Amino acid sequence: MGGACSRKRDHQDDVYDFQRGFSRRYAKSGSSKWLATSFTRPVLDIQPGTRNGPSLMDLCVRKICKDINKFNTFSMLPRDISQQIINELVYSGCLTDVSFEGFRDCALQDLYLGECPGVNDSWMDVISSQGSSLLSLDLSGSDVTDDGLIYLQDCKSLQALNFNDCDHISDHGLEHISGLSSLTNLSFRRNSAITAHGISAFASLINLMKLDLEKCPGIHGGLVHLQGLTKLESLNIKWCNSIDDADMKPLSDLTNLKCLQICCSKVTDFGITYLKGLHNLSLLNLEGCPVTAACLDSLAALDGLLYLNLSRCGLTDEGCEKFSRFGNLKVLNLGFNDITDAFLVHLKGLTNLESLNLDSCKIGDEGLVNLTGLQHLKSLELSDTVVGSGGLHHLSGLINLESINLSFTVVTDSGLRKLSGLSSLKSLNLDTRQITDSGLAALTSLTGLTHLDLFGARITDSGTTYLRSFKDLKSLEICGGGLTDVGIKNIKDLSSLTLLNLSQNCNLTDKTLELISGLTGLISLNVSNSRITNSGLKHLKMLKNLKSLTLESCKVTANEIRKLQMTDLPNLVNFRPGGK
């Protein structure tokens, strides 16, 4: 807790973004995407299972937040204490412009106001009063304008600034931050007003290490102002679709760059030639850029490259023999390209690969023979390919595999036996119609599974017996329509479950909710399109961790869920039917 710790709560790392590139199909279990973001929030609540009660410090902080109107100022408190109070106010959603006034001159180090409603220029004076104590400030999503940024000139020590989704900030405002030369991290995601001229204000930020301009469509021509920022290690200009080859030239001298993301820009093979000298580059994201295999000549010079994303680049087999030169790569994303089995032979030598994404490529069984030597492979994405049971044979020796996605492939029950020896597997996606109970029967040896997706598979009640082998399952989706309450008896003891999706099984009744009432770890539950009624809701009272509940097309009303939320489920933030 306290200021020192919150400093480490850094902004999300793009590398992880990239590694998770093997995309899950969030659309079907609508809530899980959003859950991922809310998990990152700090938690002050009493942790169940810990022996000790809440500290006196926590109790005091909560008491103050409850009675916040009784306090005019906190400036007499030591900094680390006032920092804890404001953190809790922000977290509990209780910070207002009135209560914020109490934090004038508190010498606060961190102000994460990114989730606070109502933040605007009138808050800036109190922010400014923190003076040179203030090290990081997040005003994302606020209504702060160009004029508001004038106040930041007093906060000379600022190291990190976040202005994502600030629609009222334009080039004119950026001039006011040009003197903040201690800045190391700066983020202006999704700003359509910033142009090349605005970027010129960054030229004096010589300590900048991380710059994020994702989805700023107007910055073409502005990167020339970054030329002198030799400490820059990470530059994100994803979805800045005006960026083209000319914008790459100024990057050629930024030799400390480790992470460069230029996906969905107009950069072509020619633009990539400017990157040849970036020997420290370990992550390069070119997703959706109009490049061809010819760019591989330039990329081969980048001997430190570990993560390469070339998905949606329109690559074909032609010229791809150059891939054999990328023996250092750990993560390679080739999803949604026109590559075929013939291409995969070029990956044979990439023995350091840990993650390979071939989503929606024209890959079948024969090509997979080239993957047999990739012994470090942990994650393999084969969704929407024509890989079938014959191909799985080639994967049976990849004993380090932790995650395989076989959704929308032509894999059948008989092939799954080949996966039964992959004892490291944690995540398996078999969302495909032809998988049935007997396929599941072949997998019971995979006792380490934590994520199992059988969304469209035709699993029936008798198939659920095999689920008993997967005691560590954290997420389970079975939505093929074949389950009744009888099958749920085999799910009710999977006590590690946090996400359970049983939607589309239209024969499930309130009995199902009664059976799963002991799965107290559940954070997300979906039993849509079933015969659940309002009177079944009472069985959910013990699911205190539940954040998301989806019961669409059931005989359940928003009002009844809201009542349950008020009386028993304080953590429930997202439910259907109903609203937030």
Place this chain on the structure above:
Amino acid sequence: MKKEDTVKLISAEGFEFVIHKDAAMVSQTIRNMLTSPGGFAETEHGEVTFPEISTTILEKICKYFYWNLQFASGKQTEFHIEPELVLELMMAANYLHT
């Protein structure tokens, strides 16, 4: 209450609170004082003086120690804090690491 099982906490005004050692050791700071070998005089005499903690606040803190022990043993009640004490109490809690 045996003497060796207790500890005396003395407020700024000189008011003495004799409480169980187990309770006092809910505070990480007091625990360190009482258990660190050799160093502190507090270890020998079982007495700790807090020149910056008033009697009212120290009494409240002692109540918290016992409340915390009860909480840990499963009796989870609410700990009441008077609004007028909370700021001072928090500074003491910060010092006592509790």
